[in-house]
Amino acid sequence: MTINSTIQEMATAARDAAGKLVRISTNQKNAALLSIAAYLEKEAAFIKEENRKDLVKAEEIGISSAMLDRLTIKDTTLISMVDGLRDVEALKDPVGTMGPAWIRPNGLQIARMRIPLGVIGIIYESRPNVTVDATGLCLKSGNAVILRGGSEAFHSNQALAAIIDQALDHVGMPQNSVQVVPIRDREAVSMLLNQEEFVDLIIPRGGEGLIRFVVENSKIPVLKHYKGVCHVYVDADADLDMAQEISFNAKVQRPGVCNAMETLLVHHSAAESFLPAMAKRFTEAGVELRGCAKACRILSDVKEAQESDWAAEYLDLILTVKVVEDMDDAINHIARYASNHTDAIVTRDYDRARRFVREVDSSVVLVNASTRFNDGGQLGLGAEIGISTSKLHAFGPMGVEELTTTKFVVLGSGQIRE
Amino acid sequence: MTINSTIQEMATAARDAAGKLVRISTNQKNAALLSIAAYLEKEAAFIKEENRKDLVKAEEIGISSAMLDRLTIKDTTLISMVDGLRDVEALKDPVGTMGPAWIRPNGLQIARMRIPLGVIGIIYESRPNVTVDATGLCLKSGNAVILRGGSEAFHSNQALAAIIDQALDHVGMPQNSVQVVPIRDREAVSMLLNQEEFVDLIIPRGGEGLIRFVVENSKIPVLKHYKGVCHVYVDADADLDMAQEISFNAKVQRPGVCNAMETLLVHHSAAESFLPAMAKRFTEAGVELRGCAKACRILSDVKEAQESDWAAEYLDLILTVKVVEDMDDAINHIARYASNHTDAIVTRDYDRARRFVREVDSSVVLVNASTRFNDGGQLGLGAEIGISTSKLHAFGPMGVEELTTTKFVVLGSGQIRE
Numbered sequence: 001m002t003i004n005s006t007i008q009e010m011a012t013a014a015r016d017a018a019g020k021l022v023r024i025s026t027n028q029k030n031a032a033l034l035s036i037a038a039y040l041e042k043e044a045a046f047i048k049e050e051n052r053k054d055l056v057k058a059e060e061i062g063i064s065s066a067m068l069d070r071l072t073i074k075d076t077t078l079i080s081m082v083d084g085l086r087d088v089e090a091l092k093d094p095v096g097t098m099g100p101a102w103i104r105p106n107g108l109q110i111a112r113m114r115i116p117l118g119v120i121g122i123i124y125e126s127r128p129n130v131t132v133d134a135t136g137l138c139l140k141s142g143n144a145v146i147l148r149g150g151s152e153a154f155h156s157n158q159a160l161a162a163i164i165d166q167a168l169d170h171v172g173m174p175q176n177s178v179q180v181v182p183i184r185d186r187e188a189v190s191m192l193l194n195q196e197e198f199v200d201l202i203i204p205r206g207g208e209g210l211i212r213f214v215v216e217n218s219k220i221p222v223l224k225h226y227k228g229v230c231h232v233y234v235d236a237d238a239d240l241d242m243a244q245e246i247s248f249n250a251k252v253q254r255p256g257v258c259n260a261m262e263t264l265l266v267h268h269s270a271a272e273s274f275l276p277a278m279a280k281r282f283t284e285a286g287v288e289l290r291g292c293a294k295a296c297r298i299l300s301d302v303k304e305a306q307e308s309d310w311a312a313e314y315l316d317l318i319l320t321v322k323v324v325e326d327m328d329d330a331i332n333h334i335a336r337y338a339s340n341h342t343d344a345i346v347t348r349d350y351d352r353a354r355r356f357v358r359e360v361d362s363s364v365v366l367v368n369a370s371t372r373f374n375d376g377g378q379l380g381l382g383a384e385i386g387i388s389t390s391k392l393h394a395f396g397p398m399g400v401e402e403l404t405t406t407k408f409v410v411l412g413s414g415q416i417r418e
Numbered sequence: 419m420t421i422n423s424t425i426q427e428m429a430t431a432a433r434d435a436a437g438k439l440v441r442i443s444t445n446q447k448n449a450a451l452l453s454i455a456a457y458l459e460k461e462a463a464f465i466k467e468e469n470r471k472d473l474v475k476a477e478e479i480g481i482s483s484a485m486l487d488r489l490t491i492k493d494t495t496l497i498s499m500v501d502g503l504r505d506v507e508a509l510k511d512p513v514g515t516m517g518p519a520w521i522r523p524n525g526l527q528i529a530r531m532r533i534p535l536g537v538i539g540i541i542y543e544s545r546p547n548v549t550v551d552a553t554g555l556c557l558k559s560g561n562a563v564i565l566r567g568g569s570e571a572f573h574s575n576q577a578l579a580a581i582i583d584q585a586l587d588h589v590g591m592p593q594n595s596v597q598v599v600p601i602r603d604r605e606a607v608s609m610l611l612n613q614e615e616f617v618d619l620i621i622p623r624g625g626e627g628l629i630r631f632v633v634e635n636s637k638i639p640v641l642k643h644y645k646g647v648c649h650v651y652v653d654a655d656a657d658l659d660m661a662q663e664i665s666f667n668a669k670v671q672r673p674g675v676c677n678a679m680e681t682l683l684v685h686h687s688a689a690e691s692f693l694p695a696m697a698k699r700f701t702e703a704g705v706e707l708r709g710c711a712k713a714c715r716i717l718s719d720v721k722e723a724q725e726s727d728w729a730a731e732y733l734d735l736i737l738t739v740k741v742v743e744d745m746d747d748a749i750n751h752i753a754r755y756a757s758n759h760t761d762a763i764v765t766r767d768y769d770r771a772r773r774f775v776r777e778v779d780s781s782v783v784l785v786n787a788s789t790r791f792n793d794g795g796q797l798g799l800g801a802e803i804g805i806s807t808s809k810l811h812a813f814g815p816m817g818v819e820e821l822t823t824t825k826f827v828v829l830g831s832g833q834i835r836e
Contacts, residue, residue: 019753019779022776022777022779023776023777096776102798104796104797104798108787108791108797110797110798113775113776115779115813117809117810118779118809200809200810201809201810215637219633221639221808221810223810239832242832245832245834246832246834248834249834249835250834253834253835254835335437357531357827358440358441358514358531359440359441361437361440361533361536361825362825363825363826364825364826364827364828365825365826365827365828366827366828366829366830367827367828367829367830368829368830368831368832368833369526369828369829369830369831369832369833369834370833370834370835372834372835373526373828373830373833373835374826378522378835379522379528379826379828380520380522380528390639391535391536391618391619391823392535392618392619392639392641392810392811392823393810393811393823394823395533395823395824395825396824396825396826397826405809405810405811405812405813406813406814407779407780407781407782407783407813407814408781408782408783408792408797408814408815409775409782409783409784409785410782410783410784410785410787410791410797411784411785411786411787412784412785412786412787412791413786413787414657414660414663414664414786414787415786415787415788415791416663416664416666416667416668416671416787416788416790417667417671417672417788417790417791417796
C-alpha cells in the first residue's frame with residue numbers, strides 16, 4: 001500500500017470514528033481514559049523494551065543528550081503519563097454543555113451546544129509522552145485523533161499505539177478513535193496535511209522548523225505558536241522588590257520554555273534604582289545581559305544588543321534589557337518585537353494596569369505576576385494540548401474546551417419564516 | 419506601483435490601524451457608524467451616479483437580469499444600508515467584555531477578555547451593499563478591514579469607499595481602518611491571500627467557485643461555507659400539519675438561499691399519510707419533486723432522483739424526497755449528504771428530539787421549526803457577516819462576537835512559579 005493510500009484510509013476511518021464518538025457518554029469516555037492508564041501500567045516492561053530500540057538507534061546516529069533525554073521513557077515518565085490521564089478523566093466534559101438560552105419574540109428558544117471538532121491531527125517531535133497526553137485530551141473532548149510522532153520515537157509510539165488500541169477495545173470504544181501513523185517517512189506528514197475533507201484541525205508541536213513546515217503545507221486549519229518572545233515591563237512606580245522577584249522568576253526558573261522572559265523593559269525613572277541590583281542577581285545566576293544604549297550606560301559591563309536580539313527567542317540564560325521612555329514606548333516595543341504569546345507589567349498604577357491589559361495583544365497578559373503562568377495547568381484549565389498564538393478559535397493555552405466548538409440548537413413549536 | 423506593492427501597503431496600513439482601533443471607545447465606534455450613515459444619505463446622488471457607470475458597463479457585457487438586480491443601488495438599497503448601520507450601532511460592543519473570573523489557589527485572578535481579531539479581509543461578488551454592511555460589523559468589533567468587491571461593482575465600491583473615508587475622517591477614526599482595494603485585476607485577490615503576516619482572517623462571500631478559489635489560494639485562515647444542503651426530517655409521530663407547514667416554508671418561502679431545504683426525509687410509517695397532500699401542495703407551488711424508489715411508489719407521477727441529486731444545492735424550486743426506515747437512517751443520510759449547515763426534525767418524541775440535536779453535525783439544528791431560521795438576525799445575533807460551516811472558531815451565523823476572540827487576563831500581587 002502506498003503512503004498516500006494508508007494515510008487516506010486512516011483519515012476516512014478517523015472521520016467514521018468521530019461520527020460514533022458523539023454518541024459516547026462521559027462515563028464511557030472516562031472509562032476509556034482509566035483503561036488506557038491501567039494498560040500502560042500493566043505493559044510498562046514492553047513499553048520500555050520498545051523504547052530501548054529507539055534509544056539504541058538514536059545513540060548510533062549520535063543525537064544530542066537533551067534529545068536523548070526527551071526520548072527516554074523512564075518510570076517517572078510512565079507515572080506522569082498515567083497521572084495525566086487520571087487528571088483529564090477528572091475534568092468536566094465540555095461536550096453537550098449548553099450556554100445560556102434566549103427566547104426570540106416568536107417563541108423560538110436558542111442556545112449554543114458545545115460539540116467536538118471532529119478529527120484532530122497532531123504532529124510532534126521526539127517526546128513519546130505526547131502520544132498519551134494528546135490521546136487523553138482528544139478522547140475527553142470527543143474527538144478522533146491521528147498522531148504522527150517523530151521518526152526517532154517510532155518504536156515507542158507504535159508500542160503505545162498498540163496498548164491504547166487494546167485498552168480502548170477492552171471498554172468498547174469505537175475503532176480507530178486513536179490512530180498512530182505507522183510510517184517513518186516524512187511524506188506521511190505531507191499526505192496528512194492534504195486530508196482537508198476528513199481532518200478538522202492540525203496541531204503541530206515542536207521546533208519552529210517543524211511548525212513552519214506544517215503551516216506552509218497544510219490545507220487544514222492549524223493552531224500553533226512559532227515562538228514565545230515574552231516581556232516584563234517594570235513601570236515607573238512599580239514595587240521594585242516585586243519587580244525583581246517576577247523578572248528573576250520569568251527568566252531563570254526554567255529558561256528553555258516558551259513562556260520564559262526574553263526582554264526586560266524598564267521605565268527610565270525606575271532604571272537607575274532598579275537595574276544595578278537586578279543585573280547583579282542575573283549575573284550571579286549566569287544570565288548574560290544585552291542592553292540598549294541607555295541600559296549599557298547604567299550597567300557598565302553589559303554589551304550592547306543588536307537589532308536581531310530584540311526579536312530573538314533565546315530559550316537560554318540570555319536576556320535583553322531596554323530602558324523605555326514611558327508605557328507607550330513599552331507597548332510599542334512589544335507590538336513590534338513580541339510574539340503575541342505572554343507579556344507582563346509590574347505596576348502600582350491603576351490606569352496603566354488597565355491600559356496595558358487592554359492594549360497589549362498577547363494571548364496572556366499579566367499584571368504583577370510572572371510570565372511563567374501562561375500554562376493550562378497554572379491557569380486552571382486542567383491540562384493543555386499546546387498554546388496558540390493564532391488569533392482565531394483559541395488564543396492562549398488550549399485545554400479540552402478549546403478542542404471543541406459550538407453549534408446552535410433551536411427548539412420550536414412549529415415556527416416558520418414570514 | 420505594482421499590484422503586489424499596493425496590496426502589501428494596504429495590508430501594512432490595516433495592521434497599523436488595527437493597533438489603534440483597540441484604543442477606540444465604544445462611543446467613538448458608534449459615532450463612526452452613525453457618521454457613515456449620515457454621509458451615505460447626504461451623498462445618495464453621487465453613489466447612484468457612480469453605480470450607473472457599473473450598470474451601463476454590465477448591460478454592455480450583457481450580464482443576467484438577476485446579477486443586474488443585485489448590482490443596482492436603488493433608494494431602498496441605500497435605506498437598508500443606512501438602517502443596517504444603525505442596527506449595528508445599537509448592538510452591544512463585545513470588545514473588552516470579560517467572562518467569569520476565577521481564582522487560583524495562589525491568589526491569581528484569571529478571566530478571558532474579548533478582543534478584536536485584528537485585520538479582516540472580505541472578498542465578495544456583485545452586491546455593493548456588502549461594502550457597507552461588512553464595514554459596520556468590522557468597525558463595531560474593533561477590526562480593521564480590507565474589502566475586495568467584484569470588478570463589475572468597481573465604481574460603486576470606490577464611491578462607497580470615498581464616502582466611508584470622509585465619514586471616518588470627520589469623527590477622527592484611525593486612518594485606513596476601512597480600505598477598499600482599488601484594483602479590478604483578480605491578481606489583487608491572490609496577493610491579498612498572501613498577506614498572512616498582516617491579515618488575520620479572510621471571509622469570502624459569493625458563489626462556490628469564488629469560495630473554492632479563496633480556500634485553495636489562501637495562506638490566511640478562511641471562514642466560509644460552500645453550500646447549504648439542508649434537510650427536514652419528518653419523524654414517525656410528527657404533527658403532520660406542523661410538518662407540512664415547516665416543510666413548505668423551508669422549501670418555498672425563499673428557495674434561492676443557503677438555508678432553504680433541499681431534501682425532505684420522511685419516516686416510512688408517516689409516508690403514506692404525509693406525502694400525497696404534501697406533494698400536492700408543492701406541485702401547486704411549482705416545486706419539482708425527485709424521489710427515492712419508495713417515495714415514487716407513493717407518489718406515482720414523481721420521477722426518481724439520481725445519486726447526484728442527494729448532494730445537490732438546487733437553490734431553486736426542486737426538492738428530493740426520501741422515505742427512511744427510522745431516525746438512524748435519517749441521521750446517516752444527513753451525515754453523508756448534508757453540508758453541516760442547517761437540518762431540522764419535526765417530532766413529538768422527546769428522546770428522538772434530544773438524539774437528533776446531539777448527533778446531527780450541523781451549525782444549526784432545529785426541532786419543530788423551519789430551516790430558514792439559520793440567520794444571524796432571526797437567531798437574535800443582531801446582524802451577520804456570513805454563515806460558517808468551518809468547524810473552528812465560529813460554526814453557524816457570525817455576528818459581531820464571532821469577529822472577536824479572547825485573551826487571558828491575569829491579575830496578581832507578585833506571584834511567581836515555584
